[in-house]
Amino acid sequence: MxxxxxxxxxxxxxxxxxxxxxxxxxxxxxxxxxxxxxxxxxxxxxxxxxxxxxxxxxxxxxxxxxxxxxxxxxxxxxxxxxxxxDIQFRDGAYLFLIDGTQRAAYDRVLDLQLSCGAEVEQIEGPKAIGERFPWVNPEGLETAHLGLSGEGWFxxxxxxxxxxxxxxxxxxxxxxxxxxxxxxxxxxxxxxxxxxxxxxxxxxxxxxxxxxxxxxxxxxxxxxxxVSPRKRCVFFCECRDPVPQGLLVIDNSGTYFRAEGNGFLTGRSPGPEENDPENWDYDVDYSQFEDYLWPTLANRVPAFEAIRQTSAWGCHYAMCLxxxxxxxxxxxxxxxxxxxxxxxxxxxxxxxxxxxxxxxxxxxxxxxxxxxxxxxxxxxxxxxxxxxxxxx
The missing domain is CATH 3.50.50.60 (FAD/NAD(P)-binding domain)
Structure with missing residues (x-):
């Protein structure tokens, strides 16, 4: 008992x-x-x-x-x-890159975040984004949100x-x-x-x-x-050029990446218009990287045109539908x-x-x-x- x-x-x-x-x-x-x-x-x-x-x-x-x-x-x-x-906690920041179709929703969210005491900076316009983050191709972006505290990974x-x-x-x-x-x-x-x-x-x-x-x-x-298991794949890549440190970047396409060791981790969740079936296996879908992740990464960060995917794994989100x-x-x-x-x-x-x-x-x-x-x-x-x- x-x-x-x-x-x-x-x-x-x-x-x-x-x-x-x-x-x-x-x-x-x-x-x-x-x-x-x-x-x-x-x-x-x-x-x-x-x-x-x-x-x-x-x-x-x-x-x-x-x-x-x-x-x-x-x-x-x-x-x-x-x-x-010791969970190897490292302070870092989330950087959301936002296009015109997403702008209004993110403006509303920013107001809420600030009212709740979250420290988030808005970086306005592609010119300012490119100056702040020179490794980013700001084409198609309208604004960006950068966490100033209370964020990181472990x-x-x-x-x-x-x-x-x-x-x-x-x-x-x-x-x-x-x-x-x-x-x-x-x-x-x-x-x-x-x-x-x-x-x-x-x-x-x-x-x-x-x-x-x-x-x-x-x-x-x-x-x-x-609640249903939905498979997500994470890919580790090596890059010839230095990877931006201290940031977890979420592109307007939904692709994310952050530095990890000598390379970076990347992945994405399917968009609302995409098929996302219940899944119980852990097999890696390498087509996600070849067909979607690499092209979107290379578009947003030109240095990522020269990357090499070296490992990957599957996991599950317990999605609340x-x-x-x-x-x-x-x-x-x-x-x-x-x-x-x-x-x-x-x-x-x-x-x-x-x-x-x-x-x-x-x-x-x-x-x-x-x-x-x-x-x-x-x-x-x-x-x-x-x-x-x-x-x-």
Whole structure:
């Protein structure tokens, strides 16, 4: 028997476990069930792992501000026996390159970001963009947004392991196993059924199963969770010329890149008009690089005409198909079943605030640090999206 069972030991599940165990007012037991303890195929290990304040919803900005402060002080927060956690955090900045068709939407978002305390600079016109960033071809651009603080990148696998190690040191139990069923009595879930034939009775159950979230919800008799795995490919390239340092650049085409070691990482998410099917494999689609990424990179950064793609990997976004925002908190009818799902590529950077928020609502029934109630399941039932437009 455990007081709280968490399905999924990736960065979200482990963050929730840590914040529960670190709460001096909570003296219950926490058990995390993780089907791949190596994290070989976990998005937590395959993520580009960065954090930004440039979002289009007030709550996501607040989540990032909390997350940045936590990550900057992670050596203290997640130290175990005097051994400070190190996730190789590096301060950096997101640079959004914006064309005329995108301008009005980004102007509205900028006003929101500034009102929420985010520090973002607008660089007006192609001439100013070219002068500020001489390696950029500013043709077709109208403006650019540059984060001035609170942004950067880090080792996502390291963060996942740090949360897990600290949680274990505080008494959280991890089980290597796969959940294949959930027992339910009326309006309450009562136990997990594992592939090895065992069962785990639980007082509360948290769905932190990433791309498998919909399948887990269905085990509890909850249909229609709009979360689906969508494949994303990341490519590492070497370049003959120096790659711009300290920036994660998002081109108006949707292609992103940032320096990594002696080269750079690049990728993209499909546009709204493109096919983006549910996907469970990790195969790399090299045609993405040849047919789309390389041409758009070379157009925006002339030095990238001479690059060499040397490695690549596939990962999954747990996409919320309703609005690209997380689904959090209790189910309105299955009262002890909680969601932490649908992060749509933002889970790594949002994990500190989500871990804190879920721990609060599990133990007190309220969000205390940041009000995350807008992400509740009710919007799924009513089909009312809370749209996040800045999805990379």
């Amino acid at each position: 455990t007081d709280i069972a968490i399905i999924g030991g990736g960065v979200i599940g482990s963050a929730i476990a840590y914040f529960l165990a670190a709460d001096p007012g909570f003296d219950g037991s926490v058990t995390v069930v993780e089907r791949d303890s190596s994290y070989e195929f976990s998005t937590s290990a395959r993520s580009v792992a960065s954090i930004r304040q440039q979002f289009s919803t007030r709550e996501n900005i607040a989540i990032s501000r909390f997350g940045y402060d936590f990550l900057k002080n992670i050596g203290t927060h997640l130290a175990v026996d005097g051994d400070a956690a 080792d996502g696998y390291g963060l996942t392991r740090a949360f897990r190690k600290k949680a274990v040191s505080l008494g959280v139990r991890y089980i290597d196993g796969e959940v294949i069923g959930i027992e339910r009595e009326g309006a309450r879930v009562t136990a997990l059924k594992l592939a090895d034939g065992s069962r785990l009775p639980a007082g509360q159950i948290v769905n932190a199963a990433g791309g498998r979230a919909r399948l887990v919800a269905e085990m509890a008799g909850i249909d229609g969770l709009p 309703l609005d690209a925002n997380a689904i959090l908190g209790p189910h309105p009818e299955v009262e002890n079943f909680f969601f932490a799902n649908g992060f749509s590529g933002h889970g790594m950077q949002q994990s500190p605030a989500i871990g804190r928020g879920l721990a609060e609502i599990l133990t007190t029934g309220l969000y205390r640090t940041i009000d995350l109630s807008v992400f509740g399941y009710d919007r799924v039932l009513t089909g009312t999206p809370l749209e996040e437009t800045e999805v990379i």
